[in-house]
Structure formats: structure tokens, C-alpha cells
Amino acid sequence: MKIRLIDPAYEHPFIGHSQRVIKRIWFAHLTLTTLAALTPSDIDVRITDENVEPIDFDEEVDLVGVTGMIIHASRAYEIAHRFRERGVPVVMGGPHASSLPLEAKQHVDAVVRGEAEKVWTDLIRDFQHGSLKPFYRADDYCSMEGLPPPRLDLLKKDAYMTINCVQTTRGCPYSCDYCHVTHFFGKTYRCRPLNEVITEVNRLEGNFLVFIDDNIAGNRQYAKEFFTQLKPLKKQWAGQASITIARDPELLRLAADSGCVSLFIGMESLSAANLESVKKSFNRPGQFEDAIKALHDFDIMILAGFIFGLDYDDEGVFERTLRFCERNRIELPSFFLLTPLPGTPLFQRMESEERLLHQDWKQYNGATVVFRPKLMTEETLQQGFNWVCKEGYSLNSIFKRVIHPQQRFFTRLLSNIAYRSITQRSPESAVPSLSRILQRMNDTIPVRNTRDLIQRAGEKITERKQAIGQRAADTLRLYSLYNERLKTLLVRLEGSIDLEGSKELARRLKGALDARIQRITLDFNDVKAFSSEAMALLARQGFLQREEKGLLVAINAPDPTH
Numbered sequence: 001m002k003i004r005l006i007d008p009a010y011e012h013p014f015i016g017h018s019q020r021v022i023k024r025i026w027f028a029h030l031t032l033t034t035l036a037a038l039t040p041s042d043i044d045v046r047i048t049d050e051n052v053e054p055i056d057f058d059e060e061v062d063l064v065g066v067t068g069m070i071i072h073a074s075r076a077y078e079i080a081h082r083f084r085e086r087g088v089p090v091v092m093g094g095p096h097a098s099s100l101p102l103e104a105k106q107h108v109d110a111v112v113r114g115e116a117e118k119v120w121t122d123l124i125r126d127f128q129h130g131s132l133k134p135f136y137r138a139d140d141y142c143s144m145e146g147l148p149p150p151r152l153d154l155l156k157k158d159a160y161m162t163i164n165c166v167q168t169t170r171g172c173p174y175s176c177d178y179c180h181v182t183h184f185f186g187k188t189y190r191c192r193p194l195n196e197v198i199t200e201v202n203r204l205e206g207n208f209l210v211f212i213d214d215n216i217a218g219n220r221q222y223a224k225e226f227f228t229q230l231k232p233l234k235k236q237w238a239g240q241a242s243i244t245i246a247r248d249p250e251l252l253r254l255a256a257d258s259g260c261v262s263l264f265i266g267m268e269s270l271s272a273a274n275l276e277s278v279k280k281s282f283n284r285p286g287q288f289e290d291a292i293k294a295l296h297d298f299d300i301m302i303l304a305g306f307i308f309g310l311d312y313d314d315e316g317v318f319e320r321t322l323r324f325c326e327r328n329r330i331e332l333p334s335f336f337l338l339t340p341l342p343g344t345p346l347f348q349r350m351e352s353e354e355r356l357l358h359q360d361w362k363q364y365n366g367a368t369v370v371f372r373p374k375l376m377t378e379e380t381l382q383q384g385f386n387w388v389c390k391e392g393y394s395l396n397s398i399f400k401r402v403i404h405p406q407q408r409f410f411t412r413l414l415s416n417i418a419y420r421s422i423t424q425r426s427p428e429s430a431v432p433s434l435s436r437i438l439q440r441m442n443d444t445i446p447v448r449n450t451r452d453l454i455q456r457a458g459e460k461i462t463e464r465k466q467a468i469g470q471r472a473a474d475t476l477r478l479y480s481l482y483n484e485r486l487k488t489l490l491v492r493l494e495g496s497i498d499l500e501g502s503k504e505l506a507r508r509l510k511g512a513l514d515a516r517i518q519r520i521t522l523d524f525n526d527v528k529a530f531s532s533e534a535m536a537l538l539a540r541q542g543f544l545q546r547e548e549k550g551l552l553v554a555i556n557a558p559d560p561t562h
């Protein structure tokens with residue numbers, strides 16, 4: 001009996017991975033090599049990764065297995081149709097088929113839901129007895145003990161950056177709204193016995209490997225012990241972790257000592273409100289810069305994921321995020337559009353709010369807008385995304401991010417050149433027109449006459465004395481968000497306003513007036529102190545109107561006469 005397991009090609013509107021790029025940045029997946037390892041030894045099992053070699057649709061084969069996420073779904077179905085036309089049965093598993101088994105079943109003979117390890121040998125036995133069932137579902141999650149080493153020998157060795165891929169844990173302790181990991185693996189975080197992992201790593205050729213865990217430091221104690229045992233093997237490795245790894249100096253030092261050279265970290269957004277809205281508030285934007293510095297101090301290269309289109313993103317988000325990456329020398333920023341994956345809480349929310357534009361899975365690729373964003377139009381979101389992909393890998397931006405007296409400069413540069421060859425194929429696009437205005441609006445305005453201000457401030461001073469005593473009110477911070485749909489600029493003020501500050505504020509607000517801004521709403525709720533001159537100036541210039549009719553609307557504004 002012969003089984004062909006297939007990883008369908010990654011299809012994308014403008015990202016095509018040439019073999020040269022795959023060789024530089026791509027590593028093999030473990031799903032099919034693990035299933036191959038579980039296949040009874042009297043069966044001839046082969047693997048085709050369509051990303052690196054073509055599928056032989058005329059091959060004499062008894063059973064075909066395809067896997068894939070949502071971006072692979074259309075291609076997986078096409079592959080299934082081609083084999084089934086010839087009478088070859090096809091089974092499908094992976095996150096997409098697990099989320100939408102009834103849909104998948106329309107295209108294949110059998111669907112595997114959840115982790116396939118637990119049902120794979122039953123499925124093969126049923127097939128051999130002519131009694132293949134339409135659905136297979138593991139009743140619980142697979143044990144991480146005694147997993148056979150993946151059949152890396154079945155992969156096209158020289159086609160990838162590396163085929164040395166190892167898994168130490170499965171799942172993630174967090175459950176971000178948009179992520180498939182917790183949906184697929186449940187609220188479990190399972191760790192393999194360390195001796196088995198170390199044996200597997202020891203067996204690999206070469207000194208570089210990739211840990212494909214979704215969060216290699218999800219269990220700090222386990223990770224610390226693992227890194228300690230890994231160190232004597234003198235390997236270099238790349239992996240993926242949540243940013244919480246950088247908050248534990250001992251953990252980070254152990255990771256670096258064990259050979260960690262790069263980490264993919266999902267930062268996602270510079271807005272705390274955004275992160276909260278998708279249940280990722282363990283990411284704290286105020287601590288990002290320190291975390292990045294801590295990683296760089298250990299010479300760990302950062303691949304940072306950012307998502308655009310979250311509910312508090314306005315059209316300034318693209319430039320704001322890119323400048324952050326440049327300022328902090330993030331070596332490889334990865335930009336994605338928010339994509340509601342079926343089965344996730346985000347998908348359910350978008351569906352109930354009627355914000356999904358369609359369910360054409362081919363376009364659920366992380367680079368095409370498939371939902372209605374809150375603060376901007378679909379067109380602006382797509383435009384800004386195309387711009388940031390291209391601009392983020394312009395030579396100018398690359399040099400800002402990689403030029404630094406650090407080790408492995410050439411590795412950083414060459415990885416950027418490989419990413420550039422991908423992203424430069426994104427459509428030409430300009431930065432959204434209000435972006436510059438929004439960048440300027442959000443700068444901090446220093447307060448100059450704090451002493452006078454404190455003496456003259458109104459009743460809020462008494463209420464918030466402590467905050468002022470801690471110099472929390474020495475600056476005026478502006479947080480602005482533009483709602484393109486309502487053509488409204490929402491400006492939240494925080495800190496204190498003195499006369500100079502009010503002049504600067506008025507100047508910036510006037511500078512922000514644009515044909516596209518039909519209303520500016522100023523929220524004074526978090527102003528801790530103000531001087532009466534400052535408020536009088538704002539009142540004279542028309543910034544304190546409380547009427548909904550005007551161009552300017554102030555909410556929670558203090559009375560300037562107090």
C-alpha cells in the first residue's frame with residue numbers, strides 16, 4: 001500500500017515564494033513528517049510539500065492525505081478533486097478541516113478533526129478493510145510522551161533553510177481571540193519529556209535548528225530546565241515566544257546561553273486598547289521598548305508580528321508602527337491584516353456584528369481585507385497595509401533597522417533582502433493621507449510653568465493632588481484616533497495644560513483640520529490640572545464648545561472661570 005501526504009502550496013495574491021527565498025527563510029512543517037512516522041512500517045509513505053516541489057497527479061497511489069490552514073483550503077480542495085477524479089481516495093486534516101469539517105467533507109472522502117496522531121492508525125486500518133469513515137475525531141489531546149521522531153528523511157532536504165525542526169511543547173497558555181492555536185489544541189499546554197527532546201535534538205545533523213512551538217516559553221520552569229539541558233549541545237536555534245519571555249531576565253539569559261539567535265514575537269499592536277480588545281493584554285506596549293532592548297542585549301534577532309485592522313487602528317497606525325520598528329531596530333517586522341479564522345472567537349464576533357465581507361477563504365490570507373474595520377474604510381486599510389509592507393522593506397527602512405554595531409550583521413541584512421524580495425511585489429500604494437497629521441497630533445507637549453499651574457489649577461487639583469505630586473501632570477499627552485467612517489478626530493488629553501501647552505494644543509488642532517475631518521472631539525476627562533489662562537485661550541479659540549453641532553466638541557471640559 002502506498003500513501004502520499006501533501007502540504008498544499010501557500011497561495012497569496014502578491015506573495016510568491018521563489019525557491020531561492022524559501023531556501024533562505026522557510027523551514028519544514030512537522031505535521032506530515034509526524035504522521036509518516038506513525039504510519040505502519042509495511043506501508044510506503046511519501047511526502048510532497050508543494051511549496052518546494054510539484055505534485056505528481058498521475059502517481060499510482062492508494063490514499064492521499066492533505067493538510068492545511070485556511071490559506072491552503074482552496075488549493076487543498078483542488079488537489080483532492082484531481083486525485084478523486086482518478087478514483088484515489090483523499091483524507092484531509094489540519095486546522096481548517098477541523099474548524100469546518102462539513103465543508104471539507106464535500107471535497108474529500110474522510111475528514112480528521114483535531115490532532116491526527118490519535119486516529120491516524122485507526123484510519124489506515126479502516127481504509128485497508130474498506131470501511132473508511134467520513135469523520136475521525138480524537139476524543140482528547142494526544143500525549144506528548146513517546147512521540148516518534150518525525151520522518152525528516154522524507155523531506156527535500158536542500159529546499160529549505162533547514163529541515164531540523166523540533167517541537168517541545170504544544171498549545172499556548174493564552175487564548176488570544178484571533179488565534180487558532182488555543183482553538184485547535186484546546187486550553188492545554190503540553191510539554192514533551194525533556195530527555196526525549198534532548199535525544200531528538202542530539203540526533204540532528206548540523207548545528208542550527210528551529211523549535212516550531214507556538215510559545216516556547218509558555219511554562220517558565222519547563223523552559224528554564226530545557227534551556228539548561230540544551231546548552232551543552234552547542235546548537236543555535238530560532239523559535240517563537242510571547243513577549244513575556246523578556247520580562248524574566250534569568251529565562252532570557254538561559255535561552256541565549258542555550259543558543260537562541262532569533263525569536264518570532266507577536267507584538268501585534270502598539271495600542272493597549274487594541275490588545276485588550278483581542279484578549280492579549282499581557283502584551284504591554286509601554287514595556288515593548290525595554291523588552292526589545294533586553295532581547296538585543298543578548299543579540300537575539302527579533303521577528304515581530306504586527307496586525308493591522310484592529311478596532312482601535314486608525315489610518316495613522318501604519319506609519320506609527322513602522323517608525324516604532326525603525327526606532328527600535330526590529331530586524332524583521334512581519335505585517336499581517338487582521339483575519340478572522342473560522343472557529344475563533346474573533347470570527348464569531350465579526351459574524352455577529354455582520355462585519356465579514358464574504359467567506360471566500362482564498363482571500364483569508366492575512367494580506368487581503370475580508371472584514372469591515374471600525375475606524376477606517378476597507379480601502380484605506382488595504383492601502384495602508386500595502387504601503388507598510390513595501391515601505392517597511394525599502395532599503396532606507398532596512399538600513400535603519402539593521403545598521404548597528406552588533407554581531408551577525410550580515411545574517412540580519414541577508415534575511416531582510418530575502419523578505420524584501422517578497423514584499424516588494426505588493427501593489428504600489430501611498431501612505432494614507434491623514435497619517436502625518438495623526439503622527440504629529442500624538443506627540444507629548446511639555447508643560448513649562450508647572451509651579452504656577454499647580455497653584456492656579458482648579459478644583460481637580462485637590463482631587464488629584466497625589467498624581468500631580470508625582471509629576472504625572474508635567475506634560476500634556478495627546479492620544480488621537482481618527483474615525484474615517486464618522487470623519488471625526490477623537491482627541492483624548494492626559495496630564496496638565498498650561499498657557500504654553502494650550503497654545504501648542506490649539507496649533508496642533510488647527511493643523512489637524514482637514515477637509516476630511518468634519519469634527520474634532522476633545523476629551524478632557526484625564527486632564528489632572530489646568531491653568532485658567534490656558535482654558536480661557538482654548539475657549540476664545542472655540543475649542544471648548546459643548547454643542548454637538550459644531551466642528552469642535554469638548555467633553556468633560558473644566559470650567560475656565562474656576
Ligand code: SF4
Pocket residue numbers: 172173174175176179180181182214215242266280
Ligand atoms: S500568545 Fe500567540 S500562540 Fe498564544 S494564543 Fe496568543 S497569538 Fe496564539
